[in-house]
Amino acid sequence: MAIISNPQTLDLKDIQGMVTRGYGKLYETAYFLLQVTDATKAKAWIKDIFPLIDSGDVTIQAEKTLHLAFTPKGLSAIGLDDKNLESFPVPFREGVVTDDRSRILGDYGENAPSNWRWGANDDTLHMTLIFHAKDKPALTTFLEEERQRIETSGGLKITKEITAHLRKDNKEPFGFHDGISEPVIQGSGRPSPEIDLIKTGEFLMGYKNEHDQYPFSPLLEINQGDTSLLKNDAAGSGKKDLGHNGTFMVFRQMEQFVDEFWDFMDDNTKNEDGTSNEEAKVKLAAKCIGRWPNGASLVKYPDKQPEGDFNNDDFGYADTDPDGLKCPFGSHLRRNNPRDTFRWYDKKQSLKVTRRHRIIRRGRNYEIPATNESDKPEIGLCFICFNTNLELQFEFIQHAWSNDNQPTHLSNDIDVIIGVPPEGNPNNDKGQFTIQAEPVNQYIDNWKRFVAIKGGEYFFFPSLTVINYLTTI
């Protein structure tokens, strides 16, 4: 495999920046959850902030950026006709919390939406405004300016503020280099390992996807606003396309039990005399994740973490690790991006299937300070991902790859990081993590969960053109 070129064919100026850009230099992030109280004023406000909403155009490197995402209730609140709203895909219209979706995603028990801090079909959640700034002081000033602007404009209420950040070493709270396996959108102009170069339609509506078809896109059923701004449906229905250059955003706040995670690794790797074995502890954690903390792949460095910082994603498993002896079948990495190895498919078929289930992740770490001295701060990830088909991408990965306790050779293993066992399975108390080894596999039993969902919702993440259009309805 190799890095291949990827000529730019997309109008990056029309695409909200976060879809194609990770903002690796803008370390500080915030999310305002907004409620629309007056449609006209809210639309005036959108017009007002429009110049600050960043695009995928990398020739402009703003030091502070905004992005804007909508729930169905938000689109409705600014005046989108119900008929037009009905043209959006079902999972977006229903939201992340329905009985069946909670079963699929594992949102029960500790993850139950009834315990969430925000989202979960909240009637007041209409929009999310996302901030990026280069450092903390810049973010503080930025947030103050925008709070002021919202207050002045009226028509909006900030119902919640969440802050998050990107660590300079790109590590998520457990301490692993994150965000390495990212698909690259065909036509975005960014060269990519072949394995990560994915058809545009998986991430942007209006283009063909990995099925060589146009993804489902919301089309205008009833004319409202300045429809001359909108593109025609690429699939040829003759209708105006609200989805063109837009996508859907999954936002889930995930608490991570960092101390419990490392204690568990420690307990399971202790020396015979009861002392900790630091090297074995890190190795077990690496086996769970599928990379070393510094990002190095287990396929290339199976025994020991090499020196340095790694972000290589240009590898498969079929040729180098068909038996999972280096990177376990049940590791987070291998489950959620199986690359060229499904047990039942050859390399070509495996790659084809994997490519149909990718997501672009834009997660950032959060920390909520302890309210009193005896408490610990809450640490976790503001998980964000983009995809055009919520069911076949985000939900598929969570359900079929993370939560499935019997994938490939495994008899009762869920993804040890984000997997949730199916509720009611009598074998749940025998959940295990299997490490493929010679001569026999090793099993770690009594597995605990180290992540809990604290909030979440599905959002529409429109193109800049469509944001502008929405101010005209």
Next chain:
Amino acid sequence: MTVQNAVSLQIPIIPSQVDAITTLLNTGGNPSKEGSFFAFEKIPSVHFARWIIAPKNEKFSASLIYAANIDGDETQHLKDLVSTLSYGLDLIFAHCENYPAEALRDATSRLAYLKQHVIKTPGFYVGAPNRTVQQVHKEAELHNAVRDYVRDNGKAWSSRKEAYTAIKTFLAKDSKWDWAREQYQLPKKNYLKILVLALVLLAISPLLIVFIILIHFFYELQAKPFGITQNQIPLERLAELKSKEDIIYQNQLSQVFETKGGLRKLGLKLILWATSYAARSWFVEGQLMGTPTIHFARWVLIDGGDRFVFFSNFDGSFDEYLGDFVDNNGWGLNAIYGAAKGYPRTFFMFGGGSYKVLEFMGWGRKTQVPTPIWYSAYPWYGLQQIVDKSKLRVELFNSGELNDQEIKTMLSRI
């Protein structure tokens, strides 16, 4: 060796009783649990079973469809139903045409009624053939015991051979595994039968080509694009269907289709026959044309062939299942479902159709009917684990001394 069989029944519902029987069936359980009025778990030979209602259409009134996947033969199963679940049968059939009056109901009359409504199952696939329900459970227990033994002792072994010997010795000591020592063979592909099928197809290939061309000009060119995705299915309808999904490891799918006439109907019968034939002789190792998640599937013509149904018991969600199908053998779907009215337009029988994946899934939902009663005898086992555990049993109990490569494969199953 026990062979699994399909039992299918179609029973006309008294038209005024459709609501009442729907209400009744909805109390039966999907998934069916202990204590249901129709307690399938009392019949130990049932792998999966369901009751559904084929809704009325312009030509036919609503009818009740029963489908069971069982060990042993059909007559025995009907007798088991009568002897074990007559209370449930009476409750259900009280809403059906011509069921004997209460005073006349006995084992003989109930059995006669069942026999009278048996219909053929022309298309049938078994994911893990030649395994009884009890065997599935016992092999899972064996796997568990071996796993625990390896977990507790694995560190002491320095080679595969040593591990193999230790495991064999551990199992040899225990009379608990005597059942596994009995002669047993996994089903094998029958090359001769497949060769015969291939030769037959080759011999009639000129006819088939003409057939496909006729289908193209007389059916496909007339067909309207389907154009409906899951997003255009009414939300309440989707929610009703989804409310019975993703509860246990497996899922059910029940679909009712109207059959196109003439050549298409003839073609359907031919393809179902060939599918069943290939399922029996070739797809015996846990995959149907590359799809590794189907426990049992069947296609049954109802209403004298004017409609047909598809029932599947599979692992994973609806989206995953249909997606898997399209990824692996969309052409096979097209060949079968091209005979259903409204199916996304095919292209020379095998192309088009399901490859328009969003339309295909919309069509899947549109033709799906609720499954009010559904039973699985092993709700938490995936098909591939069932297959793997049988292989482990055979390797440890019903094979000669394994060589190093075979030991490696065996150990990887634990």
